[in-house]
Amino acid sequence: MDLERELSALQVEWPATPGFALQLGRRRRRWPLAVAIALAAIAIAFAVPQSRASILHFFAIGRVHVRVVDTLPPAQQRPLSAGLGKRVSLEEARADVPGILLPATAAVPALYLAHGNVLSLVFVHEGEPLLLSELVGGGGVYLKKLAAGSTGIVGVRVGDAPGLWLSGSPHVFFTPQRSPRLAGNVLLWESDSTTYRLEGRKLGKSEAIAIAESLRRG
Amino acid sequence: MLRAQRGDAHAYEDLVRPHQEIAFRVAYVIARNPADAEDATQDALVKAWRALGRFRPDEPLRPWLLRIVANEARNRRRSAGRRERLVLRAAASSGEAAPSPEDTALDRAERAELLRALDELPDAAREVLAYRYLLDLSEEETAAALDVAVGTVKSRTSRALDRLKEGYGPRA
Numbered sequence: 001m002d003l004e005r006e007l008s009a010l011q012v013e014w015p016a017t018p019g020f021a022l023q024l025g026r027r028r029r030r031w032p033l034a035v036a037i038a039l040a041a042i043a044i045a046f047a048v049p050q051s052r053a054s055i056l057h058f059f060a061i062g063r064v065h066v067r068v069v070d071t072l073p074p075a076q077q078r079p080l081s082a083g084l085g086k087r088v089s090l091e092e093a094r095a096d097v098p099g100i101l102l103p104a105t106a107a108v109p110a111l112y113l114a115h116g117n118v119l120s121l122v123f124v125h126e127g128e129p130l131l132l133s134e135l136v137g138g139g140g141v142y143l144k145k146l147a148a149g150s151t152g153i154v155g156v157r158v159g160d161a162p163g164l165w166l167s168g169s170p171h172v173f174f175t176p177q178r179s180p181r182l183a184g185n186v187l188l189w190e191s192d193s194t195t196y197r198l199e200g201r202k203l204g205k206s207e208a209i210a211i212a213e214s215l216r217r218g
Numbered sequence: 219m220l221r222a223q224r225g226d227a228h229a230y231e232d233l234v235r236p237h238q239e240i241a242f243r244v245a246y247v248i249a250r251n252p253a254d255a256e257d258a259t260q261d262a263l264v265k266a267w268r269a270l271g272r273f274r275p276d277e278p279l280r281p282w283l284l285r286i287v288a289n290e291a292r293n294r295r296r297s298a299g300r301r302e303r304l305v306l307r308a309a310a311s312s313g314e315a316a317p318s319p320e321d322t323a324l325d326r327a328e329r330a331e332l333l334r335a336l337d338e339l340p341d342a343a344r345e346v347l348a349y350r351y352l353l354d355l356s357e358e359e360t361a362a363a364l365d366v367a368v369g370t371v372k373s374r375t376s377r378a379l380d381r382l383k384e385g386y387g388p389r390a
Binding site: 003004006007008010011012014015016017018020060065067073143 | 239252255256260261333354382386
């Protein structure tokens with residue numbers, strides 16, 4: 001038997017093909033109204049616990065993908081400000097990320113820039129550190145893995161923008177070129193081709209939405 | 219296809235469901251571990267959905283989809299900076315005649331040796347052979363997954379087979 005026939009005749013034990021969720025959130029630009037309707041429908045389904053296992057498997061908001069898994073992968077507990085990129089001044093941040101949103105706090109937050117289009121702001125709100133990340137345009141995907149049943153996820157609106165609220169047990173957060181870390185409560189939303197992510201360990205949903213809606217162009 | 223392109227997610231599901239297994243395996247050949255292959259495939263399916271408006275309905279879907287999956291897997295492998303072994307195992311023979319235990323053991327050892335030699339090839343050679351012979355992709359599909367011309371698939375396959383012969387020993 002020649003080598004080509006031998007290769008073709010090989011029966012290989014491939015790893016089992018996982019079930020891929022095709023509950024797709026949106027296709028950009030072309031269907032904004034349909035997307036809003038679909039998101040609202042899915043958001044309602046998210047809020048119903050008994051339908052979670054069958055529906056909540058995968059979701060995407062902008063550059064952040066959320067996936068429900070049976071078992072969380074190993075991840076480290078790290079400070080909010082760890083591994084966010086290069087520390088930059090407000091002027092440098094404005095130059096690289098036009099139209100940044102800033103919290104309505106008196107002090108300028110600590111600003112970090114990664115990959116040229118991911119701006120992270122660490123600031124204090126009522127004594128608790130919060131992390132706001134602004135992921136501009138396309139580029140690498142930020143992945144969240146949630147343990148089914150222990151981290152809650154509901155659809156929300158931030159102003160007119162669709163969003164997701166993740167709370168309860170920590171979930172695992174993957175960023176490009178970094179080892180995964182455990183993340184606390186998170187609000188995700190997308191507006192004007194930018195994906196926003198607000199994280200705080202003790203953050204509540206209403207509080208997070210209020211902070212998000214109070215952000216101002218900096 | 220037209221329904222999917224108009225934004226019907228269920229129509230999209232129906233379109234891509236038959237290709238999920240081959241897409242995952244294409245990603246696995248590049249990513250070399252099931253977890254990264256799963257992530258790459260899942261993200262690629264979302265990207266394909268978003269890009270579906272630019273797909274020409276008169277073209278075959280599978281090569282287009284495999285190109286997106288392979289690109290996603292390649293980007294992930296690049297950013298992870300890892301190089302893992304492929305760890306493909308030969309499945310039990312499914313021949314009709316029952317072989318003797320000695321023949322079975324020999325056959326299994328030979329198949330394992332062939333996979334070992336395949337795994338030790340450089341990425342470009344390993345991928346083209348895995349796609350053409352293990353996954354039975356057409357030259358056009360292989361070209362899409364490798365993001366090269368069909369002519370390049372032919373020449374790369376020929377060179378890869380030569381290299382595999384060197385690594386596989388005198389019986390090849």
